[in-house]
Amino acid sequence: MQVLKFGGSSVANSANIQKVTDIVASAIQKEPTVLVVSALGGITDLLLKTGALASQADETYKTVLKEMETRHLDAVRELLPIQQQSATLSLVKQQFNELDGIYDGVFLLGELSPRTKDRIVSYGELLSSMMISAKFQSLNIDQLWVDSRKCITTNSNHGNAAVDFAATEKNIQSHFAQKPHQLYVVPGFIASDVNNNTTTLGRGGSDYTAAIFASAVRASALEIWTDVSGMMTADPRLVQNAKPISRISYQEAMELSHFGAKIIYPPTIQPVMSRNIPVWVKNTFAPNEYGTLIENNSAVTDSFIRGISSISSISLLSLEGSGMIGIPGFSKRLFEALANESVNVILITQSSSEHSICVGINEVDSAKAKQTIDNVFSYEIQTGKVEPLKVESGLSIVALVGEQMKSHPGVSGKMFGALGKNGINVRAIAQGSSEKNISAVLSAFDVKKAINVLHEEFFETSYK
Amino acid sequence: MQVLKFGGSSVANSANIQKVTDIVASAIQKEPTVLVVSALGGITDLLLKTGALASQADETYKTVLKEMETRHLDAVRELLPIQQQSATLSLVKQQFNELDGIYDGVFLLGELSPRTKDRIVSYGELLSSMMISAKFQSLNIDQLWVDSRKCITTNSNHGNAAVDFAATEKNIQSHFAQKPHQLYVVPGFIASDVNNNTTTLGRGGSDYTAAIFASAVRASALEIWTDVSGMMTADPRLVQNAKPISRISYQEAMELSHFGAKIIYPPTIQPVMSRNIPVWVKNTFAPNEYGTLIENNSAVTDSFIRGISSISSISLLSLEGSGMIGIPGFSKRLFEALANESVNVILITQSSSEHSICVGINEVDSAKAKQTIDNVFSYEIQTGKVEPLKVESGLSIVALVGEQMKSHPGVSGKMFGALGKNGINVRAIAQGSSEKNISAVLSAFDVKKAINVLHEEFFETSYK
Amino acid sequence: MQVLKFGGSSVANSANIQKVTDIVASAIQKEPTVLVVSALGGITDLLLKTGALASQADETYKTVLKEMETRHLDAVRELLPIQQQSATLSLVKQQFNELDGIYDGVFLLGELSPRTKDRIVSYGELLSSMMISAKFQSLNIDQLWVDSRKCITTNSNHGNAAVDFAATEKNIQSHFAQKPHQLYVVPGFIASDVNNNTTTLGRGGSDYTAAIFASAVRASALEIWTDVSGMMTADPRLVQNAKPISRISYQEAMELSHFGAKIIYPPTIQPVMSRNIPVWVKNTFAPNEYGTLIENNSAVTDSFIRGISSISSISLLSLEGSGMIGIPGFSKRLFEALANESVNVILITQSSSEHSICVGINEVDSAKAKQTIDNVFSYEIQTGKVEPLKVESGLSIVALVGEQMKSHPGVSGKMFGALGKNGINVRAIAQGSSEKNISAVLSAFDVKKAINVLHEEFFETSYK
Amino acid sequence: MQVLKFGGSSVANSANIQKVTDIVASAIQKEPTVLVVSALGGITDLLLKTGALASQADETYKTVLKEMETRHLDAVRELLPIQQQSATLSLVKQQFNELDGIYDGVFLLGELSPRTKDRIVSYGELLSSMMISAKFQSLNIDQLWVDSRKCITTNSNHGNAAVDFAATEKNIQSHFAQKPHQLYVVPGFIASDVNNNTTTLGRGGSDYTAAIFASAVRASALEIWTDVSGMMTADPRLVQNAKPISRISYQEAMELSHFGAKIIYPPTIQPVMSRNIPVWVKNTFAPNEYGTLIENNSAVTDSFIRGISSISSISLLSLEGSGMIGIPGFSKRLFEALANESVNVILITQSSSEHSICVGINEVDSAKAKQTIDNVFSYEIQTGKVEPLKVESGLSIVALVGEQMKSHPGVSGKMFGALGKNGINVRAIAQGSSEKNISAVLSAFDVKKAINVLHEEFFETSYK
CATH class of the missing domain: 3.30.2130.10 (VC0802-like)
Known part of the structure; x- marks a missing residue:
């Protein structure tokens, strides 16, 4: 089993999702794969902005919501063969109906509580993962959409919930103990507390989801797919000659993480490092580039400054x-x-x-x-x-x-x-x-x- | 008014005391002088050792005490013209009689309390200052022995008492408001609490005494006479080419003070630095060498590493x-x-x-x-x-x-x-x-x- | 100026409100009056229950809400002459429309936050005070409905907010500095924070509102109208012969307040006691009975046990x-x-x-x-x-x-x-x-x- | 084994000690006995007063010391047959020589430390117990003087040392495991720390010594002999008709202990109460009176107020x-x-x-x-x-x-x-x-x- 995670820019639109599809289609040739996805690029911010508008009694929230819906529906139409669109289109519409109700509630109460904020924002990953799941379905790949809220159990600290690792590992393992599939599509970032209220994992949350699944299923590797070809020797916006780093230790990655780019947020990959599972940082838009391999122990290389x-x-x-x-x-x-x-x-x-x-x-x-x-x-x-x-x-x-x-x-x-x-x-x-x-x-x-x-x-x- | 302080090695024996006498005799030509002296080199440790022996019921304490007495009496005989010795010899003997009584008490009780330890150790500076006072007397210099226990008021934290600066400054100023003298001879290190019990000032105590007097009398300068020609660029025991530092700021001196040599203990000279009184570190055994001038603000010199x-x-x-x-x-x-x-x-x-x-x-x-x-x-x-x-x-x-x-x-x-x-x-x-x-x-x-x-x-x- | 406060049982229905009207009509003959009212008896609990139902996605909340609306509309019809009902009926309906929106929001979000709870519960006092205001209007009494949320400023501790006395006193005084009226009708219990969010005053809140107004306007007296004829010598449910107490000191009233009946909650009347304003506890249903007079200092009476x-x-x-x-x-x-x-x-x-x-x-x-x-x-x-x-x-x-x-x-x-x-x-x-x-x-x-x-x-x- | 303790007034002089002798001689007929004694009445205060005089450089301390010596020597002469006096007289003189040395030390140092105070005060019990031991020796009773400093181990909190019960019990038991005697004479109040410095047990110290021994040897009873016939129903100085209490529980005795007379200080008898050893309070000067029996559990008596x-x-x-x-x-x-x-x-x-x-x-x-x-x-x-x-x-x-x-x-x-x-x-x-x-x-x-x-x-x- 391996775990691949694709960030928001990798799934920003149907063209990009097509690239993701290709990478994943190739990956599952090797071994069964867990695919963790973020919300479509920019959607998380829009969901929050819409919530803020509604809570301030600004009715333009409806326009923004409509635009988001259109963007998702368009993506579905572009991704799926026309004869297979209707189920997914109606699934997407159903999600937006739910969202619509929630936003109406926020508008009526003039209040956006942390709990409601988590509920709202969760639709970003729910939608993207459902659409990608449908895409693989349309390709006749043996796939299963997995509700990560049923797998990852947290406390009720909305916005930055703490994972109950013992319960979570048990949940995931019992999930994967059933009839095996080639591919599992999992929404990142979201979880739930013991009262089944939706929670979110905070900064770097989708990476965290991926690392939690990778650790629980004892994955052979975790791949973090992003829009750069791995970690760089320096911030490329400041240093023209910055080069990718091919191998780096977990400790070094933590030290380097202060970069503007913040490709990964180190605490999120802790669950895999404690199991010695290698982490790759790869570029969705240049999948053949080597990327960066993060290992638990630094291999000796000729360059001693990372x-x-x-x-x-x-x-x-x-x-x-x-x-x-x-x-x-x-x-x-x-x-x-x-x-x-x-x-x-x-x-x-x-x-x-x-x-x-x-x-x-x-x-x-x-x-x-x-x-x-x-x-x-x-x-x-x-x-x-x-x-x-x-x-x-x-x-x-x-x-x-x-x-x-x-x-x-x-x-x-x-x-x-x-x-x-x-x-x-x-x-x-x-x-x-x-x-x-x-x-x-x-x-x-x-x-x-x-x-x-x-x-x-x-x-x-x-x-x- | 200026303040000169001589450490233990500078007053270790009559030959050295003679050097001190020459330096001081020359100094008082310039302006009235406060002379602060430590105990004869090695005496403080002997006084404490004798106390420890007595408290452990080891009667050899009497032998060590006798040796100390002999050393002081010999020094008097070497320092003073024969016809002027008797008063000072009898003064020294009287101090040793008192010490003898205290040591007997310690022996009888088998106990050396911090209060008694301070009493014992104070005799080192009392004796050296009385002898040096007599020396200047014999030279017909207009001098006065000043009991620093009557000047410096502290709390009762025996062994490391904290100075009450307000009371102390008042005491010293009223002392010096009387008929002026050319020279004041002051025992370093010792003070007393409000119950008139003798206390001591802890590490670097005689320098502290000197700085306290210098501050209270608004001295033109404080000179710390020691056995090296000032602060050095490095520990001379480690670096053969270490050179004296001619000028240094107070801040720099504090930074450098961790040296093995520990020529000065910076907190002791704080009282003068807050009044912008310059401090010289000079060598009793090479009085013509420049030494080190410690100033409050670092003068710009050509060397920027001190x-x-x-x-x-x-x-x-x-x-x-x-x-x-x-x-x-x-x-x-x-x-x-x-x-x-x-x-x-x-x-x-x-x-x-x-x-x-x-x-x-x-x-x-x-x-x-x-x-x-x-x-x-x-x-x-x-x-x-x-x-x-x-x-x-x-x-x-x-x-x-x-x-x-x-x-x-x-x-x-x-x-x-x-x-x-x-x-x-x-x-x-x-x-x-x-x-x-x-x-x-x-x-x-x-x-x-x-x-x-x-x-x-x-x-x-x-x-x- | 005097302040009269009527509790929930005093305004439980139109028949009772008629009694209140008589008492107040008589009181304003004496001097201008501030009338503080609670919600109609039982309404506060119903409002909260409805909120709980809505938050649990129980649609019966709509039925309960409808019943509350009917009860208020019926009361209006009973209280006012038929030709003067329409404005008030439409005012009541408008309040219920707002409430309806809030409950819908709660239902949609499945969440009843403390802030929303305060908003919901405030409608009880808003409705009762508006209806009573209309009643006096119909009697051609020179009256003004005063929004206590604009008068009493609190912190944002929803459910038990702390009053900012300095700001509140200023607000009330500037309110009453305008053109004077014979009667001011004020909803009890509710206030607002600096962001204009509605807050509530906790246990005994309407008494507290009355005492705050009485203190701010330096009232001649505060009358707490309830359904018993004053404080009793013992709990009448336990002691058949319990008798009313005619005069009692504030201190004694505090000591006695642990009674089951809990006629008053002493901290709520503190604002008046510190200004020496006498407090009467009277019975709406037996207005001629003497009741209890609570004074700051205990008058000497023949009975020394209260x-x-x-x-x-x-x-x-x-x-x-x-x-x-x-x-x-x-x-x-x-x-x-x-x-x-x-x-x-x-x-x-x-x-x-x-x-x-x-x-x-x-x-x-x-x-x-x-x-x-x-x-x-x-x-x-x-x-x-x-x-x-x-x-x-x-x-x-x-x-x-x-x-x-x-x-x-x-x-x-x-x-x-x-x-x-x-x-x-x-x-x-x-x-x-x-x-x-x-x-x-x-x-x-x-x-x-x-x-x-x-x-x-x-x-x-x-x-x- | 039983433990009898006699207070200061019971051993104030040779006449009283004779009464103690009679009581003890009769007691040992029943079973082996541990006899704990206080200092001769008034001696403890005199020892302390003498120490204070010496520390203040008041030479009259010598006179007071002499008087104490005379009082003890006189008592020896009255107690013992003339032909058996010399050994004890010389023993008493030796103790006073030691005391003399300590007082001289205090005089020389002008300081009375808590440690030295404990050393000084210990001579009171040492002297009384040695004299009483000699008395029984002269009566050919099989007795042994036991140094309680070797038995009771405490911390070094001079003046009010805390007992190390585990070590103490072991010490006492090993002491009593040797060849048995009819009578053991033990100085009360004193103990030593792990460095063999003498310590004292604070308020009620001799009772405490007695209770510690009684507990360690599992005594059949502890008898506290004093100068009143047991605990009284009220302070006899205030109530003429106050009567002795024949039986009382430990809890009641604690409650009653605030009395002026303070016959016993309850914490001191805790060691015996936890072993259910009965405690008698008896009168040395009226040994036939019943006294008071303190038991762990209150027996039902006809009087329910104690x-x-x-x-x-x-x-x-x-x-x-x-x-x-x-x-x-x-x-x-x-x-x-x-x-x-x-x-x-x-x-x-x-x-x-x-x-x-x-x-x-x-x-x-x-x-x-x-x-x-x-x-x-x-x-x-x-x-x-x-x-x-x-x-x-x-x-x-x-x-x-x-x-x-x-x-x-x-x-x-x-x-x-x-x-x-x-x-x-x-x-x-x-x-x-x-x-x-x-x-x-x-x-x-x-x-x-x-x-x-x-x-x-x-x-x-x-x-x-």
Whole structure:
């Protein structure tokens, strides 16, 4: 058994779905396949937008809903032979009737609750999976549409529900224990709680669905089909020469995931990694390209740097003061204050002098971080032991990633040498003992230059 | 008014005290002077050892006490003209009689309380200051012995008492408001609480006494006389070519203070820095050498790296796990656990991937740190979200220090380039946004080589 | 200005509303009047029941809704002269159309959120107040319907919203600053948050509305019209000879409020008591009876016991153990445990031996109280210092209330003497230093007898 | 085996010790006996006073020490036949030599640490037990002096050390496993920690020693010999007709222990009660009187009230306010505040109205209780939800004690009836569900009258 997952751009329209059909038709020659699909590209956002309109008593929601219906009906007409369209057309219409009722309810109540939002958004994957299921049916492929809401059990935290893995694995296995099929078509992203209310899996949800099924059926491989040919050595929007990465470890993939592109969201593939199931990232629109193979343990390759990641809109907080020397507890109070305000800590660095600690956070959190920390240390600030928190914004983090760095002294020298030679000022540095990642904080103005300099240094020269 | 402080090696014997006398005699030509002295070199340890012997009912304490008495009486005889000895000899004998009574009490009770320990140890500075006062008396210098216990008021935390600055400043100022003298001789290290029990000021206590007096009398300068010609660019025991630093900022001095030599303990000089009083570090045994001038604000010099510091016996803790991504609160729990166990955090680094945090602590704390952190995260460890804490020991931190680094891009490149070229593996890196310090964690085996490589790179070539 | 409030039974149907009309018509002869009304008796429960049916996709909700509409339309037809009915009939129908839409929304979404529940339930008071407003209009009385949602501003805690008193007082005062009217008709119970979403005021909400208006307009009096002739000396369902209380202090009224009848819920009248506005409890169906006057300070009367209150379904928790003696902190841990589990403490008694503490709580909370307390004291229980918590259920509290008790020694003797003579065993006793209340814990079997014995002793004999 | 313990007044001088000798000589006819003795009456206080003098450099400590020595030597001479005195006289002198050394140490250091205080005070019991051991030796009784410091192991909390029961029981049992003797003479009150430093057992320490030995040797009985003929129905200094109590349960004895006389401190006898060993309280000076038998379970007797206890110098705190109704957490915050300030709570009463809680504490704690509680509730006080804490002082608690009260309805009626008839105003009442104790808070002026009234009612009339 293998699991293939196709994202929204891969199923954006009938032309694309045709490509998916070809890939899957070829895949099932090898072994039985679970096919997980996202909603048609753009549909999820439209469903939510329509809900927002309805809750604000804006009747144009009906127009948007009509357009969505038309788009799905057109796709059905393009995908299926004319004599096989009617059942699917009527199935699609039925879904839109249901949706229509829900939107009317939202309109009448002027309220869009998290529970209703999950119900609404689930139609995107329901529709796409039903249509694709019908497509394979029309090709006489032995396929079964599987309702993932009956398989994946979660808690009731609508919008970002937590999976009950024990129950879910049991559900899936009992589902697949019945008469086997060549192909199972599964809507991604959606699940249900113990009261049978529809829930959704949050960010990266369809990948998560795919990984959960792959883990439960002990799949031979999980393939994530997207619109790029795998993970890249750097953000291709910033670096013209960015190249695909052929093999990468799970750890490295996690380190690289901060990329703008965000091809995969690492926590979603955890279920397969813990079972050592290989993950491929492939391109629907260039299926012959190698793509990226994510393995649990990094194979030794000739290139020991895997890629360059970057995060923008960073603020650096600096807490300094001679009063901090040798007194345990400052760090705890600092991070407790940030945690209480739900400020996510992206980078920390405290060098050996012990009287200055530096924390990188998202720029949007900087005002509340400043306020809460100055408040927590108000006594020390008044008595001159600690200075008011310094906040610098307009920064970015650029990180070099690679598990084999560890055995290659000199990476940091080469990295900071290249930046220095190009006059790029580094505001803070952090490298942990796992040595999979060296992060440098820079002015946002220097990011593009820095990434290109580093890419040239590590990927475009013959340095080894 | 100026304040001069002489440490234990400067007053170890009559020959050295003679050098001190010359320096001070010359200094008072310039302006009235406060002279703060430590106990004769080695005496503090002997006083404590004698107390320990007495409390363990070991009668040899009497022998050690006798030896100490002889050493002080001999010094008096060497220092003073024969016809002026008797008063001072009898004063010294009286102090030893008092000490004798205290040691007898300790012997009888078999108990050495913190309060009694402070009483005992105070005799070291009392004796040295009385002898030096007598010396200046014999030279017909207009001098006054000042009992610092009457000047510095602390709480009753024996062994490491906290100064009540408001009361202390008032005491000192009313003392100095009386008939002025050319020279005031003050015992360092000792103070008293509001019940007139003797207390001591902890680590670096005599420097602290000097800084407190300098601040209270608004001194023109504070001179710390020691046995080296100022702060050095690196630990001279490790780097043969280490050179004295002529000018350094207070901030830089704090960053450099981790040196083995520990010439000054920065918190002790805080009282003068907040009043912008310059601090000189000078060599009693080479008084003509320039020494080091510590100023509040770093003057721009041609060398923008001030020195290289190192700390040995470091353990690196690494907490890793995919469960850490995007969840606020992990850092808080980690540092709370360390604070609860009073583990001092020396270096922190969390690079941008957010799923690994790395903390440098003293090796001696690593076992309890491991235990408490594994305990705090036991739920996450069991559920596989976090891995058990990794602890690596046998490490050292090497840090490059200099406030002007900030305006010189390329320092980090040069630093890590030099380490890399020499095959030195860097286990972790931290540089905060103040850019006064770049710290690298290395194997203890590489420290000597690393410091020499860096010293050569930054201090022995014409690099600017 | 005076404020009159009529509860649900007073406006249950057109016959009753006619009585209300008479009372109010007479009241406005005296001074301008604010009339606060509840929903028609039983309507609030029906509105909620209908919502529950709709959310469970039970289409019978439509029938119930229709019945409610008919009841209101019938009442309009009975209340108003036929030629003046049409406007009000159409107003009522319009409200039901809106309600219909909301219920449809609930039905479509299968969800009844707290926000929607508040919207639904608000129609009860909106309808009753509109109908009564029309009634007075038809009588040519100069009246104005006031939307209390525009007057009372709350937070968004739907179902039990907290009033923003500053904003509310301002709203009401600016409302009443306009052209004055003889009568203002105000729907009770409902309010709105800053986003103009409808909220409700929780238990006793219409009384609360009346008190809020009375306080804001500095009313001369607040009259609470209900279906009994004031507060009684004991629960009339238990004591045949229970008599009305003519005058009572606010403090006493609070003490007595635990009655089954719960004529008023004391926190709701706090706004008027803090302005010293007298509160009358009167009977719509016997308007000439004196009723009860609640004043801020208890007037001295010849009877110094005001009444007898009782609370049923009580459990007594007893924590005992020799390990409790003389150790501060046990009480704190006990009450912290109860507070963490949101267990409401009704009675506490710890007698002077310090090794036993006894707490009365609602029976429904006893299981979780037992569990949490045994857990909190598990160490002490294991080591034998404290015994596992004893829980006795099937108990009731009977309390004697009266502020002038204090000056009459012997009340407790008389009380317990009467109970003793009648063989009623008292399980626990509590009387605080305010001496407004003596509480006895009894078996539930003895409650009726105990209350009658005490009523006879204190109210039916000539004892003074 | 049986355990007899004699207090300080029983061994105050040689005449009294002679009485002890007679009682013990008779006891050992029955079975082997452990004899636990206190210091000679008054000696413990003198030892401490002498220590205080020495630590304050007051040389009169030598005089007091001399007087104590003389008193002990005189007692030896009176107790022993002249030809057998010398060994004991020299033993006593040796103890005083040791004490002399310790006092000299205290004098020299000017410091009396808790550890040294324990060492000093231990000589009281060491001396008395050695002298009494010698007395029995001179009578040719087969006796052994047992060093209780070698038997009872505690932690190092000097002045009030906590017993390690497991280690202690093992020590004692191994001690008694050797060759048996008729009589073992044991110094009470003293013990040692694991470093063999002498510790003491705190309040009631000699009773505690006796109970620990009795429990460890599974004694048939523990006899506490004192200077009164057992526990009394009321404090004989207040009630002329107070009578001895012949039998009482352990629970009742705990309830009664608040008496001025404080014959026993209940926690000290816990070790025997948990083994069901009966405890007798007997009078050394009237050995034929019955005394009091304390049993684990109360035997049914004809009198169901055991006694009347009283506690003076009580303050009542009252926290009131309408804001307290129905909100969990008020009690917790109140008792947390008291616990943080180490205020011992003696009586609590919260009657059923839930908006007033009343706490009885020692008068000395009332100022800090007021301050901390007003502080904790400052927000509620400012917003008028709670009134500032009321504190009433000059109060006492009078309590009726008896386990069989429970089966006799009417006790409370009789109690409060008697107080009422006599015009005694009761400020607060508490009776817990164990029904072993009814406590009433009264003005201190009324206490004597109240106790006499109650004593007459329950003990001097034929009421049953």
